[in-house]
Structures are given as C-alpha cells and as structure tokens.
Amino acid sequence: xxxxxxxxxxxxxxxxxxxxxxxxxxxxxxxxxxxxxxxxxxxxxxxxxxxxxxxxxxxxxxxxxxxxxxxxxxxxxxxxxxxxxxxxxxxxxxxxxxxxxxxxxxxxxxxxxxxxxxxxxxxxxxxxxxxxxxxxx
Amino acid sequence: xxxxxxxxxxxxxxxxxxxxxxxxxxxxxxxxxxxxxxxxxxxxxxxxxxxxxxxxxxxxxxxxxxxxxxxxxxxxxxxxxxxxxxxxxxxxxxxxxxxxxxxxxxxxxx
Numbered sequence: 463x464x465x466x467x468x469x470x471x472x473x474x475x476x477x478x479x480x481x482x483x484x485x486x487x488x489x490x491x492x493x494x495x496x497x498x499x500x501x502x503x504x505x506x507x508x509x510x511x512x513x514x515x516x517x518x519x520x521x522x523x524x525x526x527x528x529x530x531x532x533x534x535x536x537x538x539x540x541x542x543x544x545x546x547x548x549x550x551x552x553x554x555x556x557x558x559x560x561x562x563x564x565x566x567x568x569x570x571x572x573x574x575x576x577x578x579x580x581x582x583x584x585x586x587x588x589x590x591x592x593x594x595x596x597x598x599x
Numbered sequence: 600x601x602x603x604x605x606x607x608x609x610x611x612x613x614x615x616x617x618x619x620x621x622x623x624x625x626x627x628x629x630x631x632x633x634x635x636x637x638x639x640x641x642x643x644x645x646x647x648x649x650x651x652x653x654x655x656x657x658x659x660x661x662x663x664x665x666x667x668x669x670x671x672x673x674x675x676x677x678x679x680x681x682x683x684x685x686x687x688x689x690x691x692x693x694x695x696x697x698x699x700x701x702x703x704x705x706x707x708x709x
Contacts (some may be wrong), residue, residue, distance in 0.1 A: 531651075535644065539624055539634060546687040548678035552700045555674060558707055561697025583673040587699030593692050 484544035488553060491537035496560035498530040503569060552591055555584050602660035606669045609653050614676045616646035618684055668708035676702050 476510040512519040541550060559581050564572035623639030634640060658666050658696075678697050681687045 531647075532709065535620075535647070536635070539620055539640065541619050542624050543628055543634065543694050546681065547617060547685060548681035548687045548693060548697070551647030551677045551681075552674055554696055555704055558704070562707075569637055574709075576706055576709040578709070580703045580705075583703030583706060584700050586704075587696045587701075588690050590699060 484541050487537045488541040488545065488550055491534050491541060492554060492556050493560070494530050494534040494537060495554065496557045496564070498527050498534065498562050499557065500568065501530065502562045503528050503564075507569070549591060553588065556588070558584065602657050603668070603669075605653060605701045606661065606666060609650055610670060610672050611655060612650050612653070613670070613673050613682055616643040616650065617673075617677050618680055619697060621681070621685060634696050641697040668705065671701070671708060674704055677690040 501523050505520050505527070508519055508523075514522050517548060538550075562577055562581065566573050619639045620643040623637040623641075623643065624634045626639065627634035627637040654666070661669075674697065678693070682689050682694075
C-alpha cells in the first residue's frame with residue numbers, strides 16, 4: 463500500500479484530535495466561568511453568619527471563585543493558542559445558557575420568553591461560527 | 600450616570616485584556632516562552648482583577664440585568680478589535696455569527 467497515503471491519513475487523524483483538545487479546553491473555560499457565576503450567586507444568597515468546616519461560608523465560596531477564575535483563564539488562554547480571538551470569544555455567550563438553567567433549577571428564578579428567544583438566537587449564531595473555516599491562528 | 604461611565608471603562612478594559620492575553624499567547628508560543636508567564640499575559644491578569652473589582656462597584660448602582668446588557672457590547676468590540684489589531688481574517692460566516700449572537704444577547708437581557 464502507498465506509504466504516503468497512510469502517512470497522510472495518520473496526519474489527518476493527528477490534526478483532528480489535536481483540534482478537538484482545544485475545543486474541549488474552550489468548552490471547559492465556558493463551564494468553569496458559568497460555575498463561577500453560580501458560586502457568586504450562592505455567595506450573595508447565603509447569610510454572612512453561616513460557617514462551613516469552621517470557616518465563614520462566604521469567604522470559602524470566594525476562595526472557590528478565585529480558584530475558578532484562575533482555572534478559567536488557564537483553559538481560555540490554552541484554547542486561544544489555537545483559535546483566533548474573534549472566533550473563540552462569541553462562544554462565551556453560551557455561559558448565559560448554563561446560568562439560565564441554574565437560575566431556574568437552583569435558585570427558582572423566573573425565565574422569560576425573551577430569555578428563551580435570546581438563547582435560540584445565540585445558538586443560531588454559534589452554528590454560523592461553527593461553520594467558519596478561518597478560525598485557526 | 601457615573602455608573603454608566605464606569606461600565607464603559609469596564610468594557611474597554613475587558614476588551615484590552617483579551618487582546619493582550621491573545622497577543623501574549625501568540626508571542627510566547629512563537630518565542631518558545633511559557634505563555635502564562637509572558638509579561639502581556641501577566642498584565643492582562645492584572646486588568647482582569649481590576650475589572651472584577653470595578654464590576655462589583657458598578658453593580659452597586661446598576662441592575663444586574665442592565666449591567667450584563669451593557670457588557671454584552673464586548674461581543675462586538677472584541678471581534679472588531681481583533682480584526683484591527685490582531686489582523687484576524689474577516690469572513691462572511693464570522694460576521695453573520697457575531698451579529699446574530701449580539702442580537703441574541705440583547706434580547707436575552709431584555
């Protein structure tokens with residue numbers, strides 16, 4: 463069998479899996495950002511007198527938020543090594559989707575028709591970006 | 600009114616921090632440096648910390664809804680600045696996607 467063909471197939475597989483790692487990093491940065499937003503809401507909801515493991519609960523949550531912020535920047539910057547900023551940044555709007563679900567299920571907040579319509583439109587926009595071919599550095 | 604000006608400052612600083620972070624990553628990778636320790640990356644981390652502090656101040660005077668609606672302008676600012684300063688390619692799909700997402704974010708925050 464033609465060895466050049468085999469090499470090109472392996473190169474294609476290598477490039478595809480390499481690209482997937484950066485997509486996973488981008489998604490992880492979005493998930494950690496949403497987690498930070500949910501933690502901030504928890505910190506705002508609970509009273510200042512509540513303690514956890516002998517420490518002030520709000521202080522503990524703030525420590526978690528700061529740690530999450532560091533982790534989020536780590537994933538975000540790693541994905542930026544691969545993607546252009548103008549391609550990657552709009553994906554952060556997906557945070558709204560996760561936060562809306564958390565607001566409804568965890569905090570019993572109301573979800574409006576505008577929220578749902580906005581998310582549908584954001585999803586359509588993301589589909590256009592995913593179709594984009596000029597997204598690499 | 601001062602809170603609105605503060606929010607505009609936050610938008611400008613956030614956009615600048617993301618540009619510096621991206622620039623730092625590219626320069627560091629090209630020169631074989633650790634991208635997380637590049638001076639531009641470190642400077643952008645500092646800006647992010649300042650933005651976090653300013654955001655808390657701005658939210659004292661603005662509704663959360665209004666604050667997030669205004670900061671959604673970064674979805675337009677950052678791609679536009681990337682085209683100008685980072686010379687990233689402008690394509691039809693990218694433009695359509697960014698415009699649709701921006702409309703969606705505004706409607707979401709209504």
